[in-house]
Amino acid sequence: MEEFFHMGGYAAYVWTVYALGVVVPLALAVHSIADYGRQARLVEALESEAGGRIRRAARPEQDR
Amino acid sequence: MSPMTSLSASQRLQAFANPARFMALSARLLAPLWVVSLGLLCVGLYYALVASPPDYQQGETVRIMYVHVPSAWLAMFGYSLMAAASAVALIFRHPLADLCAKSAAPIGAAFTFLALVTGALWGKPMWGAWWVWDARLTSVLILFFLYLGYMALWAAIEEPARAARAAAVLALVGAINVPIIRYSVVWWNTLHQPASVFRMDGPTIAPEMLLPLALMALGFTFFFVTLLLVRMRAEILRHRVRTLRLARAAASAED
Amino acid sequence: MTRAFFALIGRDLRLAARIGGGGGMAVFFFLVVVAVVPLGIGPDLNLLARIAPGMLWVALLLSSLLTLDRLFQADYEDGSLDLLAMGRLPLELVAAAKATGHFLTTGLPLVVAAPLPGLMLNLEVSAFPALMLAMLAGAPALSFLGIIGAxxxxxxxxxxxxxxxxxxxxxxxxxxxGVAAARAALFGFPDGVAGQSLTLLCAVALASLVLGPVAAAAALRANLR
Structure with a gap:
């Protein structure tokens, strides 16, 4: 087990690489999901606040 | 550019993937994609760290390859995807293509960054220096600059439609230039470096190393696609927020 | 159409002559950059001679970049860019005329002035023809690629x-x-490198003559809508 963490003397390099390999994609995933949640809440708030009138007005534009 | 054929082609494309249908389809795809990509990555990590032997030449540092090489592959995959989506956006005016290119950029940039940093961490024990001006590292660094420039251009132009078209032009010019830059850097490298430089890619790669490499590459690729869908969904909602806000502003101006 | 094209170049030249003293500002910047280098790395003449071709090229890139932002911006602000876009001259040719004007007002003066900073950096006189030829081939490429960014x-x-x-x-x-062409003349690289690098430089320059105006016109259309 100790040998496994030792990585033949290159522990600092190998484990830093794997830490980065986890942290960088994870940070990106968290950021993406959080952004999606924020936009979803905004859409919900805007739609409920506006009621039917604005939703009708916004429809044709949204189809582009 | 005959208007008739391009119109029908674009109409067919629009019918194939309008934003509403994309939202419905991607919502169903996301859960399986997460399971597949995380599953592949977990198995890949096990093979990469535990179930594969150290290299007879590089020892345990060869395990760095299982993160570094897939990142470098995704760096190039991301830019190709961005360029292809930009071409579709410019030719067919497809609304999703712009969003696809925009969403792919930060993911590609993150993997390019990962490839550069893991390359440096591999270079230190192997070459004795954090950074060597080797042709491959240098061209990945330039690819990173291209990603950053693309994202900076998106951020600098406020109006989304205008930003989308300008960024698409930039991505296409970049795609034309990448092979030229790559060729020039390789040429420059052979001019300046003696031939005895240690090469990262051996002549053959052992099959027990190929398995973790393939698993990690596949896992990261699925992860890329999953994140791409998440980000594209967020972009569609962002567009919706913008139209709703514009409608609200227009309504309050009428009152 | 040809007349409009040359009229546009002439207009840019006259504007540059009145506002910036022609290529004067760019040459001045070029000299300042070169003068700063020995202050940064020390006055070792041998070292300076070795890095001179690269330094001159980097200074050329920087001076070319520095003048990019005014290329379309001034015309955009006073509205003449909209007029040009609506005129009969295709936007691609407008961009090409702009790039030609940029080359004539910044690239060409720098190439002509290059021997002076070259002497200051202890560059051997025998390398001047190769360096200037390479700069003459490369400077249009810098202008024609630059208009894409502008x-x-x-x-x-x-x-x-x-x-x-x-x-x-x-x-x-x-x-x-460009640097390889100059260095080959200086250090006697293996046979063929000098010619090869000059050929490749010309290929890149020719490709940018086409790519630059097309891409710049597409970019302008996106931004002017």
Whole structure:
């Protein structure tokens, strides 16, 4: 087990690489999901606040 | 550019993937994609760290390859995807293509960054220096600059439609230039470096190393696609927020 | 159409002559950059001679970048760019005329002036012809690639810095082949490298003559809608 963490003397390099390999994609995933949640809440708030009138007005534009 | 054929082609494309249908389809795809990509990555990590032997030449540092090489592959995959989506956006005016290119950029940039940093961490024990001006590292660094420039251009132009078209032009010019830059850097490298430089890619790669490499590459690729869908969904909602806000502003101006 | 094209170049030349003293400002900047280098790395003449071709090329890139942002921005602000876009001259040719004007007012004066900073950096006189020939082939490429960045960032506040960031990666092949041509004349690289690098430099320059105006026109259309 100790040998496994030792990585033949290159522990600092190998484990830093794997830490980065986890942290960088994870940070990106968290950021993406959080952004999606924020936009979803905004859409919900805007739609409920506006009621039917604005939703009708916004429809044709949204189809582009 | 005959208007008739391009119109029908674009109409067919629009019918194939309008934003509403994309939202419905991607919502169903996301859960399986997460399971597949995380599953592949977990198995890949096990093979990469535990179930594969150290290299007879590089020892345990060869395990760095299982993160570094897939990142470098995704760096190039991301830019190709961005360029292809930009071409579709410019030719067919497809609304999703712009969003696809925009969403792919930060993911590609993150993997390019990962490839550069893991390359440096591999270079230190192997070459004795954090950074060597080797042709491959240098061209990945330039690819990173291209990603950053693309994202900076998106951020600098406020109006989304205008930003989308300008960024698409930039991505296409970049795609034309990448092979030229790559060729020039390789040429420059052979001019300046003696031939005895240690090469990262051996002549053959052992099959027990190929398995973790393939698993990690596949896992990261699925992860890329999953994140791409998440980000594209967020972009569609962002567009919706913008139209709703514009409608609200227009309504309050009428009152 | 040809007349409109040349009239546009003439207009840019006259404007440059009145406002910036022609290529004077660019040459001045070029000299200042070269003068700063020995202050940074020390006055070792042998070292300076070795890095002189690269330094001159980098200074050329920087002076070319520095003048990019005014290329379309001034015309955009006073509305003449809209007129040009609506005129009968295709936007591609407008962009080509602009790039030609940029080359004549910044690239060409720098090539002519290059021997002076070359002497200051202890560059051997025998290398001057090769260096200037390479610069003469490379400078149009810098202008024609530069208009892409200028077109993409037209109308953006502080677009000049962004234009430099966007364009600099595209300059790399020009830099590599250009420096190699000069260094080959200096150090006697293996046979053929001098000719090969000059050929490749010309190929890149010719490709940019086509790519630059087309891409810049597309960028202008995106930004002017």
């Amino acid at each position: 077109g993409l960032t037209v109308g953006i506040r502080r677009g000049g810095l962004l234009a430099s960031l966007l364009v600099l990666p595209f300059y790399i092949p020009v830099l590599i082949f």
